[in-house]
Amino acid sequence: MNRLFSIILSLSLILTLTGCWDQVEIDKKAFVVAIGLDKGKDNMLNVTYLISNQEYASQQGGNTNEPATEIIAFTANDVIASRNLANSVIAKEISYDLLSAVIVSKSFASDKRFLRYMYDTTKDREIKRSTSLIVTKEKAKTFIEHNKPKLETRPHKYFTLIMEHGIKAGLIPNLI
16 A cells, blocks of 8 residues: 555656656747837837847857848737747747847837837736837837947847946936
8 A cells, every 4th residue: 555655656746747848949949139119000010120149159269150140120010929920930939038128219119009019018928027128219120230239249148238337337227
């Protein structure tokens, strides 16, 4: 009786240890570093993704012909739907694990629909509440395309470091 009880207990514990069934390998993910949001036509949203190239990041010390980032732009109904739309053209699974900034144009930030779109970002569990919101004078897509950091080779750290230094210098208010 005691032996049967220990076998049943062992089997039930083994069944609870199978937590890796939904695991995704890191090389099968596309890590979005920044999301750009602009007004689109007919209540649509122009979305721009700045995606980090993981092969470039892993080639430290070696030369590679691949760019450090990839930029894709498209039109979507909202931020949640934009991920599914991006997954239809990118082979890797879109991930917001390294997302450090949401960039919006000044004209879109002053639009009455802006809060509705920002509310959608709070519904996504991968978007952290500490993600920085950057408002630019030009369109967000233009800002992302023309922003080429000279000293930072890791695009996933660039926006985080810029915000930290701006807060430390007193140029950006510390709201966290």
